Amino acid sequence: MAEGLDFALKYPFSESAREYIKDLSLSERIVDLGVERIKKALSEKSSPRMLLHESDKKDEIASFASARMILGHLRNNFLTNRFAVNESKIIRTQLDRDDEQTINRVGAIFGIVTKSEGKRLLLDLPTYLRYSLRNPHYRLINRKLYSGFVEVTPDEKKRLIEEAVKKHIENIPLVRDPPDLIKQAGQKLLNEIPKSESRIIIKVESHPPCIAKLLEEMKKHNNLPHHARLYLVTYLLAIGINENQITEMFSDLPDFNEKVTRYQVGHIKKKGYNVPTCATVMTYGLCCAVCRIGHPLNWPGLNEKKGEK
Template sequence: MDLLYISHYPFSAEAKEFIRSRKIGLGYDSIDSAKKHIHEAMAKGELAKLETRVESVLERDVINYALARAILAATGSRYLAGRYAVAKSKQIGKYLQAEDEAGLAKVAAEFGAELHAGSGGKFEMRFPDYLRYAPKAREYKLVNESLKEGRVQLARNSLVRVLEEAARMHIEAAAGEMTGAPPEIKKAAEELKTSLPREAPALTKVFMSEESYPPCVKKLLERLRLSDNLPHVARFYLATFLLNTGMKTEDVIKVFSTAPDFNEATTRYQVEYIAKKGYKVPACSGVESYGICAEACRVGSPLRYGKRR
């Protein structure tokens, strides 16, 4: 049993086996430790790397992860589960940075993705696996990748980012599976809900003339309010749309404050960049190609919605 691997990648088959074989106690210490772990993730939006090899610390870390997910599932809050998944996957990304080729291949295999060595130190991944796990961002669009014989060639950094996203999806998705939680977990979830905002703290209310927005924009705003983790392209589109309707940069940033991975500095940088570049709102065909068209309202351009009717 490789405890270091298990603690770095607690979603792995080995880690699951470890958790199963360990009768995890739900005593005060365990629960308290898991709660601290969650608080740390929520506060910073990312977890630091564990630099230790001390076995008891590594074990505690794996157990924290397992309990944290059970507790988060019991809170029923998408915001909390999403924010934890982001924080934990960022930590996993840091571990992945340090892996050699065999290490990366092993982690990829945990997600059912087969890796092959490509030319020039690159990695090859089958395209359906790539499409499943690559961040839904412009930078990762398949059309811009080197695709040959069914395999996408990836530089090391891109591969690490893809695996980090796979981990995030995994952690977030399984969080909703908990039913009939033990009383200790339920109690911890209740405590967590009172001590942490169950929903994202919207900085302040932003006035929006939402009725006149097209269905795609309304849908994205609704998902944001539910603290859904919107893909990058969706955020880019939403920011571009809002800026083009004349909304101030400050207000656009506030709109994003309910995202589970909200970080004011990053959001500010990106929104200001979009404003500075003066990006135009894409045509409906573009919105469709981002996969965020919500309804075939056939207006041609989202900005035209409501004006023609």
């Protein structure tokens, strides 16, 4: 029983977690814990709380549900994405500590069921594609395929589960008319958090469509894949935006980490990476128009607009 409760506590999106809290009623304490859970995501605290008592554990499980209700009511992309990123990081920490049997149990919730063939761990192609990361390492061209199955390492399997959890949490259904406790908590939360206005300091419409699209994604606080970030940084540096300004702009991203971003932007500048050509941007899957300009920096009027950005 306690073991089952601990599993539910660690994996609050599981069916077993739902079972544990199905008879609990929504209380002020549970809603407050839900708010705390969301605030924790904003301060990027990804360590789980240590709880000993059964009732505390159940309240903590229920706090996940109340946090989702609050977010489903607020429909705030920034908060939801930050929450999804943070919760999935917590899950990854748990998976790293858990045994293979538990990892398989969590993976099965999302249909991530691998089979072993000799030393190989294989995942069926549709599931792999559903949760695959937008990162060159996970592209099929760089993977070993065996009759409709993709070989993955145990670590990649955990990364795919982490991604599945993130997607699951991002997909919070709209909560139209929640209980008053949830409405009040949502309002209080909005009043307390720093305003999440976009920090994009350039005119989106003055730049090529591929760049404008990435900037729009950032404005909506949606995550960007690795190559998109690299492309954007080289482009912004090339048009004269400085490292501090770029770091500030990237703070719109839900998984923003100032130290890491500052380091990466500095690294790209130091290495002097060129802005990729349109042909290369196309291979990244980021080209979204037929501009026939060969290179994004040839975008009409860009040179004259550099001064005004």
